[in-house]
Amino acid sequence: MSDHDKQPGPGNDGGGNPWMKSLLVWVGILLALALFVTMFDGRTATARGNQIEYSTFLDKVDEGTVKDAVISRESITGTLSSGEAFRTTPVQDSQLIPRLREKGVTFTAKVDEGPSVWMLMIYNALPFLLFLGIAFFVLRQMQKGGGASGAMGFGKSRARMLTQKEGKVTFDDVAGIDEAREELQEIVEFLKDPSKFARLGGKIPKGALLVGSPGTGKTLxxxxxxxEAGVPFFTISGSDFVEMFVGVGASRVRDMFEQAKKSAPCIVFIDEIDAVGRHRGAGLGNGNDEREQTLNQLLVEMDGFEANEGIIIIAATNRPDVLDPALLRPGRFDRQVVVxxxxxxxxVKILEVHMKKVPLAPDVDARTIARGTPGFSGADLANLVNEAALMAARKSKRLVAMAEFEEAKDKVMMGAERRSMVMTDDEKRMTAYHEAGHAIVALHEPASxxxxKATIIPRGRALGMVMRLPERDSYSYHRDKMYANLAVSxxxxxxxxxxxxxDKVSSGASGDIQYATGLARDMVTKWGMSDKVGPVEYSQPEGESFLGYSSSQPVRMSNQTQQLIDDEIRAIVEGGxxxxxxxxxDHVDQLHLLAGALLEYETLSGDEIKTLIAGDDLDRPDPSTKKVTIAKAGTSIPKTRRPSGPFGSPSPLGA
Incomplete structure (x- = not known):
C-alpha cells in the first residue's frame, strides 16, 4: 500500500463517524451532570421509613405507640414503640401538638433546607453548558471542513477517496473490452511515469469520458x-452535485477540485455525469438554474484560466447525446472511450473471470455459453453465472454443471417457468401449433x-416461445434476413x-405483429429499403426532449408521402x-409433427427439431418415448383466447 493510501481523506478518517463520536461525547457529559444533580439534591432524596396515612398516624398517637416524631413542613417522621420507622405527610392540624404532649411523645421541629450553593450553581449553569456544547460542536464541524456530512457542509464535496482496503480491482479483472482498457491503461502509465511522454512533448489528458450501454463495465x-494507478482516486456521482439550494452544486465542484489539488496527481471519477452535464438551454426561462450553474463551474475548473495540473477527470455515461458540447471539446474530455x-x-473472457469464483463441473464450456448469449453485457453474464450457482445450490449440488447454466440462460432470456399455471388441453394445443408455426418457417428460411429451443412451457408473459440464436455476432442486418424475420414472425x-x-385466430400474435410492423417501418423510413419511397429518411427524431423542446427538428412530409409510407409498411408486412x-x-405435415412433439415433450432443442423433421427418432433418456407420431388436426376449439405475448427470440426477432 502506498503512502497516500494510508493518509486519511474524505470518507477515510481512520474509523468511525466523527460527527457521531462528538455527539455521543456531549450527550454523555450532559447525562453525567443530570445524574450528579439528582444524586446530591436533598429535595429529591427519599427519606427512610414506611409511608403511612396521616389518620393512621393519629390513631397510633392515641394508642400511645408513637415513641418520637420530627415535624417539618413537608413531612412527619419518627419511630414507633416497636422500633419501626414511619413517615407521613402532614396536614393543617392545630390539635396535633396537644395530642403529642398528652400522650408523652417526644417531638422536635425541623426547618427544611433548600438546595446547597453548589446545587444552585449547577441548576443555573445547565442551560448555559448545553448551549456552549452545541456551539462548540457546530464550530468544530465547520473547522473540519471534512465533507458534506458536517453540520455546515452543504457546499462541501461528497467525493470519496478509495483505498486498497475496499477491494482492489485491477485490469486483470476487466475482460472483453480490450480496446477501452488499452486507452485507459495509457493514462495509468502516464501517471506512473510522466517523463516517458513529456520528453516527446506529450501532455497528460485532462479527461476521459467512458460511453457505453448499462452493464458494459464502465464503473469496473x-x-x-x-x-493500477497508485495515485489518490476520488469517486463521486453526478447527482451528488445537484441540490435544491442555488449555488450548492457549484460550491461542491470547487471544493472537490480543492481536495484534488492537495492530492495531485490524482484521478477524479464522476459516475453518471449526464445528471449534471446535460445540454444547456433546453429548459425554460433564462437558464440560470442550479444544474446549469454547477455545469458552468465544472467547465471552468476543468479548463479555465487557472490550470489544474495533475488532476485527471474520468466520467461515465450511457447517454452521450444529451451532454453539453462544451463538456466534450478537447481540453476538457480529451478522450471518449467507447465501452x-x-x-x-x-x-468467453468475462465468463472465465466470473467462473473463477464458482466450483464448476467438467462439462461446463464457456464458449458454448458465450455463443448462446449474444448481446449480453458484462453485468448480464455475471448475473447468469450467479443464477446458475443459485440453482445448483437449491438442488444441493457441490458443482455447477452445464445443465444449470442452460437453465439459468433460459430464465434470464425468456423468464422463469410458470409450471403452476393451469392450461386446458385446447390452450396447450393452440400454443403448440403457434410455436411450431414459427419454428417451421424458421427452418425453411435460409437467411433465418x-x-x-422451442417450448410451450409458460415463461414470463408468454405461453410459449421459440428462441433462435445467431451463429456469430452480427453488427448489421441484410435485406434477406429482414424479410426472413418478417416471415418467421x-x-x-x-x-x-x-x-x-x-374465425379462431387468437390474440397471441400481437407481439409478433408489433415486431413486424416496427421492423417494416424501419426498413421504409430509416434504411431506404423501399423502392417506392427511396433512400430518404422519414423517421421521427429520437433526440432529447424537454417540455416539447427537441434537439432535432421533426420530419416534415406531405400527406401523400405519409400515405405512401403506410402503404409500403403494410405491403412489406403482408409479404411476410x-x-x-x-x-x-407446403409443409403442413411437418407442422403437425412438430406440434405433436411439443405437446408430448413440452420443450425441444434445435437439434431435436431437425431430427424430427428428418424423420429420425429422438434420442431421449426415456426408452418408452422414442417415436413421435404425427398429430391429426382436430376440430376442438380453445375456450379461451391465447393472451398476447412474444414468441421469444434473442436475435433481432425479439418481443
Whole structure:
C-alpha cells in the first residue's frame, strides 16, 4: 500500500463517524451532570421509613405507640414503640401538638433546607453548558471542513477517496473490452511515469469520458484504474452535485477540485455525469438554474484560466447525446472511450473471470455459453453465472454443471417457468401449433438464424416461445434476413389460421405483429429499403426532449408521402405473411409433427427439431418415448383466447 493510501481523506478518517463520536461525547457529559444533580439534591432524596396515612398516624398517637416524631413542613417522621420507622405527610392540624404532649411523645421541629450553593450553581449553569456544547460542536464541524456530512457542509464535496482496503480491482479483472482498457491503461502509465511522454512533448489528458450501454463495465474500468494507478482516486456521482439550494452544486465542484489539488496527481471519477452535464438551454426561462450553474463551474475548473495540473477527470455515461458540447471539446474530455457490448471472444473472457469464483463441473464450456448469449453485457453474464450457482445450490449440488447454466440462460432470456399455471388441453394445443408455426418457417428460411429451443412451457408473459440464436455476432442486418424475420414472425398467426380456421385466430400474435410492423417501418423510413419511397429518411427524431423542446427538428412530409409510407409498411408486412402461409401450406405435415412433439415433450432443442423433421427418432433418456407420431388436426376449439405475448427470440426477432 502506498503512502497516500494510508493518509486519511474524505470518507477515510481512520474509523468511525466523527460527527457521531462528538455527539455521543456531549450527550454523555450532559447525562453525567443530570445524574450528579439528582444524586446530591436533598429535595429529591427519599427519606427512610414506611409511608403511612396521616389518620393512621393519629390513631397510633392515641394508642400511645408513637415513641418520637420530627415535624417539618413537608413531612412527619419518627419511630414507633416497636422500633419501626414511619413517615407521613402532614396536614393543617392545630390539635396535633396537644395530642403529642398528652400522650408523652417526644417531638422536635425541623426547618427544611433548600438546595446547597453548589446545587444552585449547577441548576443555573445547565442551560448555559448545553448551549456552549452545541456551539462548540457546530464550530468544530465547520473547522473540519471534512465533507458534506458536517453540520455546515452543504457546499462541501461528497467525493470519496478509495483505498486498497475496499477491494482492489485491477485490469486483470476487466475482460472483453480490450480496446477501452488499452486507452485507459495509457493514462495509468502516464501517471506512473510522466517523463516517458513529456520528453516527446506529450501532455497528460485532462479527461476521459467512458460511453457505453448499462452493464458494459464502465464503473469496473474506473475501479481498475484506481487499483493500477497508485495515485489518490476520488469517486463521486453526478447527482451528488445537484441540490435544491442555488449555488450548492457549484460550491461542491470547487471544493472537490480543492481536495484534488492537495492530492495531485490524482484521478477524479464522476459516475453518471449526464445528471449534471446535460445540454444547456433546453429548459425554460433564462437558464440560470442550479444544474446549469454547477455545469458552468465544472467547465471552468476543468479548463479555465487557472490550470489544474495533475488532476485527471474520468466520467461515465450511457447517454452521450444529451451532454453539453462544451463538456466534450478537447481540453476538457480529451478522450471518449467507447465501452461496447462484448463479442463472443469477449464474453468467453468475462465468463472465465466470473467462473473463477464458482466450483464448476467438467462439462461446463464457456464458449458454448458465450455463443448462446449474444448481446449480453458484462453485468448480464455475471448475473447468469450467479443464477446458475443459485440453482445448483437449491438442488444441493457441490458443482455447477452445464445443465444449470442452460437453465439459468433460459430464465434470464425468456423468464422463469410458470409450471403452476393451469392450461386446458385446447390452450396447450393452440400454443403448440403457434410455436411450431414459427419454428417451421424458421427452418425453411435460409437467411433465418438457427433455432436454439422451442417450448410451450409458460415463461414470463408468454405461453410459449421459440428462441433462435445467431451463429456469430452480427453488427448489421441484410435485406434477406429482414424479410426472413418478417416471415418467421407471421408463422404463429398463419399456423393458427391453417389449423383452427379464420374465425379462431387468437390474440397471441400481437407481439409478433408489433415486431413486424416496427421492423417494416424501419426498413421504409430509416434504411431506404423501399423502392417506392427511396433512400430518404422519414423517421421521427429520437433526440432529447424537454417540455416539447427537441434537439432535432421533426420530419416534415406531405400527406401523400405519409400515405405512401403506410402503404409500403403494410405491403412489406403482408409479404411476410404470404411467405409464411406458403411455407406452412407446403409443409403442413411437418407442422403437425412438430406440434405433436411439443405437446408430448413440452420443450425441444434445435437439434431435436431437425431430427424430427428428418424423420429420425429422438434420442431421449426415456426408452418408452422414442417415436413421435404425427398429430391429426382436430376440430376442438380453445375456450379461451391465447393472451398476447412474444414468441421469444434473442436475435433481432425479439418481443
Amino acid at each position: 474500468l474506473a475501479r481498475a484504474i484506481a487499483g 461496447p457490448r462484448p463479442d463472443i471472444d469477449g464474453r 438464424d438457427p433455432i436454439h 407471421m408463422g404463429g398467426r398463419v399456423a393458427e389460421e391453417i389449423i383452427f380456421g379464420y 405473411l404470404a411467405k409464411a402461409k406458403q411455407v406452412l401450406t
